[in-house]
Amino acid sequence: MGKGRGESLLVETGYSMQFSQILQYLLSGLSIGAIYALIGVGFSIIYNATGIINFAQGEFVMLGGMLTLFFLEMLKFPLWLAIPCAIAASTAAGILFERLAIRPLRRPTPINLVILTIGGSILIRGLAMLVWGKDTHAIPSFSGDEPISIGGATILPQHLWILGVTLLMVSVNKFYFNRTISGKAMRACAYNRRAASLVGIDVRRMVMLSFAISSAMGAVAGIIVAPLTMVAYDVGGMLGLKGFCAAIVGGMSSGIPTVMGGLILGVLESMGAGLISSGYKDAIAFIVLLLLLFLRPQGLFGKPESERV
Amino acid sequence: MRRRFVGMVSGLTVMLFCGSALAAGTIKIGGLFAVTGPASFLGDPGKKTFELLVKKANENGGINGMKLEAVIYDTGGDATKAVQLATKLIKDDKVSVILGPTTTGESMAVIPVAEREKIPMISCGAGVKITEPAKHCVFKTPANDHVAVEKILGYMAGKKQKTIALLTVTDGFGASGREQLKLLAKQKGFTILADEVYGPKDTDMTAQLTKIRSIKPDAIICWGxxxxxxxxxxxxxxxxIKTPLYMSHGVASKEYIRLAGAAAAEGIILPTGKLAIYNFLSKSDPQAKLLKEYVQQYYEAYHEEASTFGGYAYDAFQLISNAIKTGGGTPEQIRTGIEHASKLVSVSGIFTMSPKDHNGLDLSAFEMVRITNGEWALAR
Structure with a gap:
C-alpha cells in the first residue's frame, strides 16, 4: 500500500526528480568508490612487488584515521600538521610490519604469508583497541560541512577532497612507476624477481618500499574518509574487504583498472541500495565480485597473462 | 508441667535467637556482567553500579540488619560462559538471587538454569523475549522496545504526522525495533511508505535517504x-532533507550528539530514559531526587558519567533490596517480593510488577526530547 503511494508521487514529480535521484546515487557511489580504489591500489602494489595479498591493508586505513585523531586531540596539533604526522606514523608502522613479520619468515609460502597478514591485522586492531578504546570518534571536515548542490544532488566539500586526493594519488603513483628509477625497479620485481635481482635490484628493499607506499596510501584513504564516516578501532575490516574487491575487479593492477574497479563497486552499491533494495546492498557488490572471479579471473579490463603494474 | 513450660520457653527463645542470628546473617547476591568483550560498554557500568550499591547498603547497616555479599563474575558477553557461571553461583556460592546477565543472548541461555534451580534472576538485557511470556523466576529491568516505539508514535500522532519512512540497522536491536515499529504503526493507523535498512558498519546512507526523500514521508524513524x-x-x-527525523532510545547519550555534530543533530527527536535529562526534570518528578543522587554517587566513586546501562543494574538492585525488606532473604521470598514490587521508583522508571508482567515499566519510563544547541531539551 505504502509502495503504491510512493510510486504515484514519483510519477507526479516526473523525470527531474528521477534524474537528481540517480545523480545523487552516482555521486555518493563515486566518492565511496574512490576510497575503495585507494585501498585497492594499496593491495595491488604489495601484491605486485611480493606476491602477497596483504590482509592487514584495512588496518592501515584505520591507523590513518585514528592517528590523525591522536595528533589532533592528544597532542593538540592543527589539522594541517596532524595529517602528515599520521601518514608518517602509519608508514612507519607499515615498514615495521614488513621488517618484523614478513621478512623474518623462513619459508615464505603464499599460505604462510596470507595467514601472517591476517594475524598482523588482528594484532594491529587489538593494539588500537587497547590504546584508543572502543569508542567511535569524529574528525572535523577539512573545509566545512556546507552542502554543495549539483543538478539537484548534493555533496559535501569533503567529497571533493576525496575525489581530488584520489586523483592526485593515482597520478603520483603512475608517475612513480613509469618515470622514476625505483618505480621501474619495482615493476621489474613484479615481472620477474630473480631477473630483477640479477640485474642488481635490491628486491628486499623494493618489498619494504612497497609496504611503505601502500601503508601510506591506506592511511591517506583513512584520513580523507574519516570526517564523513568517523573512525573506530574496527573500521579496517570491511573497508579492507571492499578495497580487495576493487583490486580483484581491476585485475590486481596498481593503476587505472583498480581505480575503475573501486568506482564501479561504489556506484553499484549505491545504485543497488537506492534502486533495488538497501538490504542487499553488500550482497550486490559481492555477487559482482563472484561473477567476475568466475567469468573474468584476470580482471574486468585485463587480457589473460597481461602485465600487472 | 512447669519444667516443661520452662523448657518450651527456653527452646523457643533459642529458636528465636537462631532465627534472628539467621536474619542478621548475610544474603549472597550473584552478579553476572559482561565486564570485558564486545558488550563491555553495557556490563562495566552495571558491575560498578552494583558494587557501589552493595557497599552503600552495608555501610548503612545492611537491609533489615542483614549484610549483603556480592559475588561477581565476568561473562565476557559469552552465553556459554554465562551459563557455567550462573550454575557456579547457584551450586557453589549458594546465592539467593542473580543480578544479570548483561545481554539478551546470555540471558536467554541462563533462563533455563534459573528456572530449574528456582533462583530468581533480574536480567539487564533489553530483548522482549526475556520476559515475554513471563517466566516464574525471570525478570528484567530495561524497558521493552515497544514502549519506546509507542512513545514515538504517540508523539507523532500529536503532531499529525501520518506517514513514516523506516531506516533500521540490520542487527538484533534494529530488527526488533523494525518489527515493533511495523506492528504498532499498523495498529495505530500510520502508513509506512519506505522500509529501508543499513548495515551496522555502513559509512554512507545517502542512497537510502535519497530514496526516502523522493517518497516524501511525514517523518523518518531511524533505529540503531x-x-x-x-x-x-x-x-x-x-x-x-527537512522531514522530521526520529531516533531510537539506542542513541540517547551525549556520545551521539558529539559524533553527529551539534549542527547536524539540531532538531532530532528521540525517546530517552530520564537519567539523560535528570537536571531538566521538575522537582515534583518522583525520580528526580534518586537520579541526581545516582549520578553524584557514581561520579564520586568512579569519576565517570553514570549511564543508562548502569541504571539497569541499579533498578535490579532496587528491586532485590525492596523484596528483602518486605519479604525476606530466601530465594522464594525474594522472587515473590520482586513480583509484588509496586510503584518502586528507580533509575529506568517506576516499576510495578505483576505475575504477567515481569518488566514492570510503562510509557512513563521515557520522555521525548529534542536536541537543541547540542543539548537535550524536553520536546513538547
Missing part, C-alpha cells in the same frame, strides 16, 4: 546504535 545514526544524521543534513 552508534555510529550508524550519527552518519544518517549527517547524511540528512547533507541532502537538505
Amino acid at each position: 546504535t552508534n555510529p550508524g545514526p550519527a552518519v544518517i544524521t549527517r547524511n540528512v543534513k547533507q541532502l537538505g
